[in-house]
Amino acid sequence: MAEKKSLMKELTKGFLDENPVLRLVLGTCPTLAVSTSVESAIGMGLAASIVLICSNVVISALRKVIPSKVRIPAYIVVIASFVTIVQMLVKAFAPSLDEQLGVYLPLIVVNCIILGRAEAFAGKNSVLASAVDGVGMGVGFTIALFLMGFIREFFGTGTITISLINGGQPLWNSVFGENPILIFILAPGGFFVFGMLIMLANKIAEKKGKEKAQLHSCKACPMFATCTAQEKEECDR
Amino acid sequence: MSTLKPLLAILLTAILTQNFVLAKFLGICPFLGVSKKTKTATGMSLAVIFVMVLSTAVTFPINNLLVKHNLEYLQTIVFILVIAALVQLVEIVLKKYMPPLYNSLGIYLPLITTNCAVLGVVLLNIDNGYGFAQSMINSLGAGIGFLVAMVMFSGVRERMESSDIPESLKGLPITLVAAALVSMSFLGFAGLVENIFA
Secondary structure: OHHHHHHHHHHHHOOOOOOOOOOOOOOHHHHHHOOOOHHHHHHHHHHHHHHHHHHHHHHHHOOOOOOHHHHHHHHHHHHHHHHHHHHHHHHHHOHHHHHHHHHHOHHHHHOHHHHHHHHHHHOOOOHHHHHHHHHHHHHHHHHHHHHHHHHHHHHHOOOOEOOOOHHHOEHHHHHHOOOOOHHHHOHHHHHHHHHHHHHHHHHHHHHOOOOOOOOOOOOOOHHHHHOOHHHHHHHHO | OOOHHHHHHHHHHHHHHOOOOOOOOOOHHHHHHOOOOHHHHHHHHHHHHHHHHHHHHHHHHHHHHHHHOOOHHHHHHHHHHHHHHHHHHHHHHHHHHOHHHHHHHHHHHHHHOOOHHHHHHHHHHHHOOOOHHHHHHHHHHHHHHHHHHHHHHHHHHHHHOOOOOOHHHOOHHHHHHHHHHHHHHHHOOOOHHHHHOO
8 A cells, every 4th residue: 555655756756846847847848849849749758758658668668788887878779769759650650740849859878857767767776666756757747748838839829729618719819819929929928928827836835844956056967976976066066 | 941941940949949958858867967157058068969960971971871781670789889889999098199178178078978968969860850951950959959058057047146045945855846847948939940041
């Protein structure tokens, strides 16, 4: 029973309390880059989640075989293999998504969330717990991307439709005419919406008595483990 | 002149109109994380330029080899490994033979392996079908663009430290709003390159 409870905790911590994007501030590049529409945001979220779950399982299964000195390169190879598989699947079955994600699809390899979870969790925990952690973090990443994509598409292209309200007409356009606020889907809008979402997440965390989201310049980086002592000291400053 | 023109266009596009950080969102982690002081921002950017150009020079022939043997699908795996090995190698060489350079750039090198800007520029060069010279120029431009964005942004952040920021925006949110404003200023370069070289 206790085990079940802790598994539940591993699963749900990624949704909000330890949301990889909004609380741990990892994987910011894809969050900003592919959130111009809900479709590409969810596509990216799913693709990264699949890679995250698979690599977590494999790395956790191999955790006693991989020597700790070469673990980072070994993790990278495992992750890159799964990214390649996902890349081929997307190319074959969802070519339009492949076009939208472009170079950001192979770049899942360097998504800090995946290597970060491998280093922080999968390398130390059982296969089942790692799989659950992967699902939780993947869902958290997808939620954050969806929020970004929804807000940016709602204002930026005005094409969000909710069939229950307004009979399936685009929400924004039916109120304000055909004049969306284009800047929301441009680069500045991405930064701005992300900033506002982090602010909201901070507010919620504050109410729960938790710390604000912070970008630890180095410690959040999964490559921190490979730094030498001198480098770590330099980095902390 | 006719051969230089397209190269110059690629360089300016990579630095200004399609800035890697502010328009393509590549390398956001160091952009937000290491930009507190101008000195560290410069050091990090110089290391990025160095690694970008070097890894482009190394991966270009490797890609030709992969294409020759119909192994393009291995690009992602091979490139990330080559970049990781290259960064380690550069670190070792610098440490042994150029200690002053190592002291100023070395500490940033491990962080660059998983910097998406480096793998990004290598993959974009291939996606765009660039030749060797074009690839090198594009990587150089991407690196310089990274430097420009980092240095500008670190200046903004240094001033922000002494300003009065609303409580709920303190920390990361105001940094992102500032980044939005800096990136908005770069929107002003849109169409610049096309008009110069029209």
